[in-house]
Amino acid sequence: MSKIETRDRILEAALEVFARKGYHRALVDDIVRASATSKGAVYHHFPNKQAVFLALVDDFAARLAGAVAAEIGARHGALAKVEGALVAALDTFAGNERLARLILLEAVSLGPVYQAKRAEVAGRFAALIRGYLDEAAADGSIPPLDTTVATLAWLGAVNEIVIQWLHGGVTDLRATIPGLTRLLLRSIGARAGTDAAAS
Secondary structure: OHHHHHHHHHHHHHHHHHHHHHOOOHHHHHHHHHHOOOOHHHHOOOHHHHHHHHHHHHHHHHHHHHHHHHHOOOOOOHHHHHHHHHHHHHHHHHOOOOHHHHHHHHHHHHOHHHHHHHHHHHHHHHHHHHHHHHHHHHHHOOOOOHHHHHHHHHHHHHHHHHHHOOOOOOOHHHHHHHHHHHHHHHHHOOOOOOOOHHO
16 A cells, blocks of 8 residues: 555544544544554654644645636636635535534634634635635626625635534535525625626
8 A cells, every 4th residue: 555545544534533533532543443554654644633633624625625626617707716616615515524524513622723724724715715706896797895804704604504504404505505606696796697696
């Protein structure tokens, strides 16, 4: 087994262990057993349990970024790209429920290192959304507005929908995508005739 395969196996096992036991109750020994590797292999890739968890966050962030990039690449116009980013983000969360649960619910108590990592990931997504909102305002697709405030409001809405889904208040996250994107686009004054606002 290659180093990359071993690392991936450890992370898959860690996700299962964290999902079953929670971060705080999970032990490195549990991850070793679940991955059918050795303690040495785990410590070769990760100095501690927190590093394993942060690697899961990084992997999810990379998956999210890849999905967003693919969706944006298939669309034309700033508003359509913003909509694509929202669709890709919600779809990525919907396809990774256990990891979403860990990142958004379980990890809240993990302290400043995790909070800094979460802020970094959210900041990258926010910068992307804000950039396309700025572009949409510049090309007249939406009226001038404070795109920083709009971006934060959008991220808050997406975060709350995902958290409600994780708590069972929303049964089908993917089913919320069309209505939520329409609502968010209207919130910034997207004209009804634009492709994004009409979809």
